[in-house]
Amino acid sequence: MPKPRQRSESLTDVLLKLSSSRTGSVKVAPWETPGFKQSPSDELTEFYGFSREAIQSSRYIYFSHHISTRQSQWRQIAAALENRFSSHVMQALAELNSTVERQGKKLEQQEKKIQSQESMIRVLQDLLGESDMPPLGDFEKWCETPEAEKYAGRHVAFVPGEGVIESSESLGALLAKVRSRDDAVVGYVPYD
């Protein structure tokens, strides 16, 4: 005689069993019953233990209970999953996480190492005069002296050995002033 085919357990069945094992009784939520309507009803009153008037007078209570009960369902699902999955899965996930973190730190360290090596090369190139950056001219060197501070933010006409012969906030005006001085370097003095 073939055995009668048994209905396989759904997740809801498992959860309800789990719930009854903890509380000792099975309580079916009203939204799981056929014909449930999203409004305060006698079934809801019975389920929550509130009077119909109290539920009707406060939509907040209705909705907050509605949500919190659902959330507790999610908690139950999480608990069920935790029980079902063996601890080695969680362990493997934790190991994977720590590996990713370790790799990230390693990459960071490598990047820092490369940066410091690059800056070391730059310093050495500078010291040996092999820098690929252009050399500073007389004007740029003068801009780094304290004397240049009083011209900060202005365009100046600078003659090496002589100093500033004209200055102006407008480049056009300065060029007009120093038309006759071909030896003057016209430049902007930055703040610093």
Next chain:
Amino acid sequence: MTNPGELRGFFKPAPGIRGVYKPFVRVEFTTEAGTSREVDAIFDTGCFGILVELETAAEFLMISEADIIRSFPRQEIRGVGSPRQFGYECRATLRLRATTGSSESVTWNDTLFYAYKGVPYGVLIGQKNGLQERAFIHLNYSDRHGRRCWKLHPQLPSILSRVITRI
């Protein structure tokens, strides 16, 4: 030694706003009237084109501002504010170098620039005929004096230009 057509230079504190650094370059304009004095310019990657203050352009072209307004074609300058702004189209050969002590320079022949009244600083080198189709790179290091550096490539890397063409 840099590659041909490539230029390296320094950032300097920008005019007007303290704490903001901009890439500076030395630039000289050669027109039919002659070669201008070399001045400081700022590379402005977001700027519409090469903008030269009207008064400064008059000095470069050795003519008056009124003559520029009268004789050069008027063109709208986009992205500098409202109401609509207009500049005057001029052409020149630009010679750029990084510092007054630098022996290396690059030349941009027959370059369009705009003489424009509202340039906040004497000369701005923007996109059109300037940084357009060239690669401006913020070098991720400074020299031993703490100066931040930039690099200008004469053209976009080939892979990048292919992508841009497709877009």
